[in-house]
Amino acid sequence: MKRTLVAMLLITMLAGVSQAENWPNWRGPGFNGVASKGDFPTTWNVDQNISWKLELPGVGSSTPAIWEDSILITANDGGFNLIICLDRSGKEKWRTQIGSSRDGKHRKASGSNPSPVTDGESIFVYYKSGDLACLNFDGKLNWLTNLQKEHGEDTLWWDLGTSPVLTRDSVVIAVMQTGPSFLLGIDKKTGKQIWKSDRNLDAPLEAAQSYSTPIVVNDDGNESLLVLGADYVTGHDASNGKELWRVGTLNPNGEKYWRSIASPVLSDGILLAPYARGRTLTAINVGSAKPSVAWTVDGICADVPTPIASNGTAICMTDKGLVTKIDEKTGKQ
Incomplete structure (x- = not known):
């Protein structure tokens, strides 16, 4: 139930993004977790700053993608992979089954951890089962392939992310x-x-x-x-x-x-790479002719969450909830 509630909150918050800005993929258009300026709530609970809630049909750990009036979310239910399209009021527009699902190993994960992505013309979804599909905005399948049948079973110890x-x-x-x-x-x-x-x-x-x-x-x-x-x-x-x-x-x-879960984030020519199960954050100057390490700091990241970076600063959080803001160029607080 708690996992489902978190998904509801994510959908609600993302639905508040300005109609002028789409959120086409995981972590947004800049791959950095940053939305454009807007009047966003900074607090919410069951009675405050919630536009609507929706019970999802099955488990899923992906985040929504948004394009104009379509909110796209994946899930597993009844032994199938699902892609569900909602409008911004939370009303379901359509849902499509895509192949047989594969259950998650971890209690917090599922067979639909990867987030959908769209270019405004087509929708692309990927699942632990290996199914990779392309659909149009009416939910009709354009094509479907299975990468594991083509290239071999996945050997990850945990769930595709x-x-x-x-x-x-x-x-x-x-x-x-x-x-x-x-x-x-x-x-x-x-x-x-x-x-x-x-x-x-x-x-x-x-x-x-x-x-x-x-x-x-x-x-x-x-x-x-x-x-x-x-x-x-x-x-x-x-x-x-x-x-x-x-x-x-x-x-x-x-x-x-030292498997890696958190993704890198790029801002102003500096790529921030969380590693070592969250123990290190390494900055790489990818804007130079020969990319190299600019600095490394310890103890400000977590194993799973990816940092936020924008306008010369980055924000990281540890597993214990300590939030740190640093300068991207130097790594200093």
Whole structure:
């Protein structure tokens, strides 16, 4: 019940985003968890600042995507993967079943951890079962493929967490696990593979596994991908997946169980990479000709939550609830 209530609050808060701004993917249009300025409530409870509540049909750990009057959320119910579309008043517009679901292993997770993503023309959803689908805004399926049938079963010790991201032509999935790891570029219109880029690094045991989501960077029309996982941050050409650079290791002592859950965040040419189960935050100057570590600080992050970064500052929170604001350029409070 508590998990369902949190989902209700997320939907309600995101529905308050200005109609002029869409929230097309996990962590928003800037991949940084920051919305444009607006009159947002800073407190809420069951009686205050709640527009509406809706009981979801099944479990899910994804966050909503919003495009104009459509709120998109995934869930598992009755043995199926679901994508549900609501309007901004909370009224269901449609729901579509997409393949058979696979249950989560962790009590706080599910088979629908990845968040949906949209470019305003199509909707893309990804599930622990390996199903990757594209739908239109009427809920009709454009195409469906199963990445695990195509490329092998996932070997993660826990539940699939990475969300799909969109480039100009592709929907991109990061598969970082024990065994073969890679990035995939799937044609948005056809569902056919455009490229596959191996990402097999030297991370030991569980440290090779990552649940983070890549960042798409558009620099005057040149798209690149930034990926955190398996003890390294890598930069890739978004048109073909080719690795352009690599920074690491973030695990100099070869710790076996430093799998990464929190995703990186980018602001003003500085990529912030949480690592070491939340013990470290490393800043990488990705705007330079040869990206390198700018600074590392300890003890201000958590294992799972991703930092927020905008306008030269970053906000981090520990597992015990300590919130810290730092300067992105220096790492100082």
